Amino acid sequence: MKPILATLFLLVAPQVSVARDIQTMIVAGGCFWCVEADFESVDGVSKAVSGYIGGSTKNPTYKEVVRGGTGHFEAVKITYDADKIGYRKMLDLFFRSVDPTDAGGQFCDRGDSYRTAVFVRNGSEAKIAQQAKAAAQRDLGRKIVTPILEAGKFYRAERYHQDYYRSKTVVVTRFGPKTKAEAYKRYRKGCGRDARVQALWGDAAPFVKK
Numbered sequence: 001m002k003p004i005l006a007t008l009f010l011l012v013a014p015q016v017s018v019a020r021d022i023q024t025m026i027v028a029g030g031c032f033w034c035v036e037a038d039f040e041s042v043d044g045v046s047k048a049v050s051g052y053i054g055g056s057t058k059n060p061t062y063k064e065v066v067r068g069g070t071g072h073f074e075a076v077k078i079t080y081d082a083d084k085i086g087y088r089k090m091l092d093l094f095f096r097s098v099d100p101t102d103a104g105g106q107f108c109d110r111g112d113s114y115r116t117a118v119f120v121r122n123g124s125e126a127k128i129a130q131q132a133k134a135a136a137q138r139d140l141g142r143k144i145v146t147p148i149l150e151a152g153k154f155y156r157a158e159r160y161h162q163d164y165y166r167s168k169t170v171v172v173t174r175f176g177p178k179t180k181a182e183a184y185k186r187y188r189k190g191c192g193r194d195a196r197v198q199a200l201w202g203d204a205a206p207f208v209k210k
Contacts, residue, residue: 021082026119028073029098030106035076037165038207044084050157091132100146108191119151
């Protein structure tokens with residue numbers, strides 16, 4: 001084929017797209033800002049959205065959820081490429097990023113809305129989640145209380161909460177005006193999240209900065 005014809009062929013030839021196996025999962029791990037920040041650092045994850053799930057109140061607000069009575073968990077819906085990272089691996093990361101032995105909340109955040117949970121959509125996901133939970137319990141050597149629950153409707157949290165950990169928007173805090181990103185770092189450290197996860201999981205803690 002002559003060079004000019006070859007060039008024309010490349011220009012007009014249909015582009016073949018490679019299908020990707022895009023999946024979602026929903027987990028509750030205490031403060032959704034932290035879960036969002038952790039999982040958006042994972043190779044293969046395209047986005048993580050903060051929200052509410054597991055309760056009976058329709059279109060719940062943040063104030064309603066944390067006040068209690070709605071039955072909702074603070075949760076995160078994670079979108080990932082299963083060709084790069086599998087569901088089981090995602091669950092292994094999740095269990096080792098929280099305190100799954102705590103039934104009353106997470107770290108400094110107490111109450112039902114801050115409990116841990118894995119939300120599944122079918123029997124296959126439930127089986128894998130139970131296997132991941134059992135493996136984490138063996139590794140930790142302590143009883144894991146994180147439930148595996150059927151996923152209901154997921155409500156996206158208010159825009160204010162999305163990508164809080166990296167937002168440059170300035171908010172007023174007890175430390176004075178800070179960007180959300182700065183406020184998040186102070187909150188995470190003050191709440192003792194990384195310290196507790198490190199104490200529990202040691203080198204297996206995937207998101208604790210060494």
